[in-house]
Amino acid sequence: MRSVLFAILVGLFGAALLHIVIVLALPQFTGRDAYTRVLDLLEMDSFFPLTAEPGPTGLRSGNPFLRTAVCSFSVADAPTRFIARGPVPFWSLSVFDSGSNEVFSMNDHTAVNGNLDLIVATPIQLVELRKSPPEELTQAIMIEMKDEEGYAVLRALAPFDSFEEQVRDFLTDSSCQLFRRS
Amino acid sequence: MFRVPLLVAVALAVAFGGGIASSVWALKATVGFGSIAIGPWVAFPAAQTASADPYAKAHRARTGELLFGSAEGLMFSAATDDSGERLSAGCSYDISGITPPTRFWTLYATTADGSTLRPGPDLPSAINSWTVLRARDSRFVIHASPVAKPGNWLALRHAGSFRLVLTLLDTPTAGSSGLIDLDMPKIVKTGCGNA
Numbered sequence: 001m002r003s004v005l006f007a008i009l010v011g012l013f014g015a016a017l018l019h020i021v022i023v024l025a026l027p028q029f030t031g032r033d034a035y036t037r038v039l040d041l042l043e044m045d046s047f048f049p050l051t052a053e054p055g056p057t058g059l060r061s062g063n064p065f066l067r068t069a070v071c072s073f074s075v076a077d078a079p080t081r082f083i084a085r086g087p088v089p090f091w092s093l094s095v096f097d098s099g100s101n102e103v104f105s106m107n108d109h110t111a112v113n114g115n116l117d118l119i120v121a122t123p124i125q126l127v128e129l130r131k132s133p134p135e136e137l138t139q140a141i142m143i144e145m146k147d148e149e150g151y152a153v154l155r156a157l158a159p160f161d162s163f164e165e166q167v168r169d170f171l172t173d174s175s176c177q178l179f180r181r182s
Numbered sequence: 183m184f185r186v187p188l189l190v191a192v193a194l195a196v197a198f199g200g201g202i203a204s205s206v207w208a209l210k211a212t213v214g215f216g217s218i219a220i221g222p223w224v225a226f227p228a229a230q231t232a233s234a235d236p237y238a239k240a241h242r243a244r245t246g247e248l249l250f251g252s253a254e255g256l257m258f259s260a261a262t263d264d265s266g267e268r269l270s271a272g273c274s275y276d277i278s279g280i281t282p283p284t285r286f287w288t289l290y291a292t293t294a295d296g297s298t299l300r301p302g303p304d305l306p307s308a309i310n311s312w313t314v315l316r317a318r319d320s321r322f323v324i325h326a327s328p329v330a331k332p333g334n335w336l337a338l339r340h341a342g343s344f345r346l347v348l349t350l351l352d353t354p355t356a357g358s359s360g361l362i363d364l365d366m367p368k369i370v371k372t373g374c375g376n377a
Contacts, residue, residue: 007189011196018201023208023236027243034246052298058246062298063349064308065288068248090286090351094230094251100242101232105251107352109285153248157286157351159312 027099032058034100038072038151045080047071047154047174067167069154071176076148079121079129081140084174085114088167090157095120097147104143112139116154119179120145134181152176214238220366222266223258223348247296255284255351261294261343263369271340273374274327279367280320284353287311289324291338292345301339309336324367 027033040057041048047069054060061068073080082093092107093116108114117140121129126144129137154174158167214237216228229238230249242249250257262268263275271291281287290308291299301307309324315334316322325331326346328338338344346369 003185003189004192007193008196011193012200014193014197015200015204018197019204019208022201022205023240026205026209026240030243030246032246033243034248037246052300054297059248060297062292062296063288063347064290064298064300065310066349070248092251092254092351094249094254096230097232099232099239100230100249101234102230102249102251105253107253109352110253153251155254159286159310 034059035072035096035098035149035151038070041070041072044072044074045175045177047084047152047171047176049168049171065159066155066157067171069171069174070151071154072149072151073120073176074149075120075122075125075145078178078180079119079125080176081179082116082118082120082152082154082174082176084116084154084170086166086170086173088156088170089159089163091116091170092155093118094153095143095145096150096153097145098149098151099147103145103147103150106141112141115139116174117141118143120150120152122146122148137179208237209241209244212237213241220258220364221264222260222262222369223366224260225256225258227252227256245296250349253352255349256353258348258350258366259292260346260348260369263371265371267371268343269345269369270374271338271342271344272328274325274329274331274372276323276325276370276372277336277346277367278321278323278370280322280365281311281348281367282350282353282364284311284350286351288349288351289336290347291326291336291340292347293340294343294345296345299338299340299344301337305337305339306335307337309334322367325372327372 037057037059049069050059050061094105095103097103119140119142123144156167156170213226215235217224217226288310314322324334326336
């Protein structure tokens with residue numbers, strides 16, 4: 001009897017250990033975290049507008065008043081530049097790394113002139129950009145990202161149905177492309 | 183003679199069964215630590231950051247939601263009313279008061295697992311801070327109900343329990359730590375059935 005109790009005790013100890021291992025290791029193994037889903041859209045270097053109902057990747061734009069678009073990017077070779085402009089009552093952008101950790105977020109009030117113009121770069125690329133800043137980037141916000149891969153989420157607000165067209169144009173005209181010096 | 187293998191089997195069964203079951207339960211039950219709760223409203227302002235706790239990280243990797251960045255907004259959700267009773271789509275609720283300071287807010291209902299309720303194009307399924315009707319002191323009362331109500335009506339066409347989601351966009355609430363004085367709307371049940 002004592003040995004059965006002992007076995008259960010050892011089992012509980014193992015369960016606690018396994019619990020910790022599962023919780024810590026899960027983010028690497030789920031295969032349905034936000035970054036993997038954004039990659040599954042197979043759409044690099046442009047914003048992909050999401051539908052209200054979950055698509056094949058399971059991503060959706062849940063809030064009835066917010067239209068969401070996502071873009072996966074990599075700064076391994078060159079910095080990525082995010083641009084969006086248009087008359088929408090509110091927009092916001094978040095940049096996440098491949099572990100879905102927030103790197104940077106902003107909205108139209110924190111942007112220059114209310115337009116989105118953002119450069120995401122590795123620390124080394126950023127040093128080069130700062131040393132000789134190109135003419136076209138004088139208004140751009142520059143942030144550094146340690147991770148090379150990530151995704152960005154752009155949200156625009158349509159408080160009434162009549163804003164629908166403006167918001168759609170805002171999202172389709174937005175871009176997230178590699179920045180190369182001309 | 184099978185005593186030792188049996189004991190080993192018991193220990194392994196307890197370890198794997200218990201370990202897996204407790205992990206699944208923990209990740210289903212909560213989004214992690216570091217929540218702020220104001221009445222029935224719960225938000226996780228740090229769940230999307232690198233400093234989120236391991237439970238929050240495992241949870242967000244499992245659900246794969248696109249979370250709000252801290253400059254974007256903060257999403258509060260309520261699964262119960264002010265008395266702690268589960269929200270049921272067969273009942274009517276009054277959501278009244280004011281929100282914390284924010285540029286814009288939206289309110290809509292979701293199922294218990296978080297997908298947005300869409301009762302149909304003709305029914306008001308979501309309310310925002312521009313469309314809400316307010317009293318003179320800028321307080322509002324929203325009636326979430328399966329039957330039509332005067333004033334601000336949030337239509338419910340669903341069976342079983344639901345959640346209310348209040349999203350504050352561009353709010354200082356997301357970054358502040360002194361969260362004691364925040365005023366969130368109250369959720370009070372006003373009746374069930376067609377009464």
